[in-house]
Amino acid sequence: MSGLKYDVQHGRDFTAKGFFEAMGIGAAAGFASGVVSGAGGLATGGLSSKKGGAGIAARIGAKAAVSGVSSAVSSDVTTILTNVQQHQPWYQGLAKSTGTGFAKGAGTGAASGAWSERVNIAKAAGVSDQATTRVSNIVDKVKSAATSNGAYKIYGTAAFFAMPGYVVWGAADSWGRHD
Numbered sequence: 716m717s718g719l720k721y722d723v724q725h726g727r728d729f730t731a732k733g734f735f736e737a738m739g740i741g742a743a744a745g746f747a748s749g750v751v752s753g754a755g756g757l758a759t760g761g762l763s764s765k766k767g768g769a770g771i772a773a774r775i776g777a778k779a780a781v782s783g784v785s786s787a788v789s790s791d792v793t794t795i796l797t798n799v800q801q802h803q804p805w806y807q808g809l810a811k812s813t814g815t816g817f818a819k820g821a822g823t824g825a826a827s828g829a830w831s832e833r834v835n836i837a838k839a840a841g842v843s844d845q846a847t848t849r850v851s852n853i854v855d856k857v858k859s860a861a862t863s864n865g866a867y868k869i870y871g872t873a874a875f876f877a878m879p880g881y882v883v884w885g886a887a888d889s890w891g892r893h894d
Contacts, residue, residue, distance in 0.1 A: 718883045719852055723726040736800055740792075740796045740797060741793070742795075743792055743795075743796060744789040744792040744793040744866075745789065747788050747789055748785045748786065748788060750787035750794075750876040751781075751784055751788045751789075752781060752785040752787040755777075755781030755784065755785065756781065756782075758765070758781075759774075759781060762774050762777055767839070768839050770835075771835050771839060773787060774828060774831075774832060775825055775829055775832055776825075776828075777828075777829035778823040778824045778825065778827060778828030779821045779822075779825035779828060780821065780824070780830075782820040782823055782824025782825075782827070783794075783796075783817040783818070783820040783821030783822060783824060783852055784815060784818075784820070785820055786816045786819055786820020786821075786823070787812075787813045787814075787817040787820060788816075790813065790815065790859065791809060791812055791816065793812070794807075794808055794809055794812040795809065797889075798811070815878040822880050828882060833847070833850075834847060846886025876891060
């Protein structure tokens with residue numbers, strides 16, 4: 716995504732060097748996020764044996780906390796490396812990066828944790844197995860449709876037309892200019 720973000724932001728002044736620097740920054744941020752997520756997963760592994768509502772809440776909260784910290788670290792690495800690349804003070808925008816990264820990660824982690832605990836939540840709330848099965852069947856049908864051959868053909872067609880679109884967009888922006 717970093718390379719695409721660079722391409723979209725830089726339009727006419729796109730360079731291969733800048734593109735690959737953006738890719739490197741994305742790789743470093745992804746690595747840092749993966750290390751934090753892995754360590755957090757190991758640290759919270761003992762929560763899987765807790766039963767009842769307290770166990771459900773603990774697992775969802777732990778997932779939110781680990782995801783929040785992981786996302787904050789990823790955002791911070793991206794911000795610091797981008798600042799260094801652009802010859803800005805390394806700390807510029809770091810507080811905002813940390814806050815937004817944590818908020819996004821914690822929200823996503825809580826949603827992901829709640830989704831993975833859906834069966835346990837339904838049992839604790841007294842929802843019937845039949846209703847839970849219906850929801851699971853709907854989700855399975857959507858996943859099946861998204862990974863079907865027809866869906867892959869649509870994805871491939873979209874990708875085929877997206878890349879030339881970027882080239883045309885770049886050429887149209889600089890057509891006739893001599894700067």
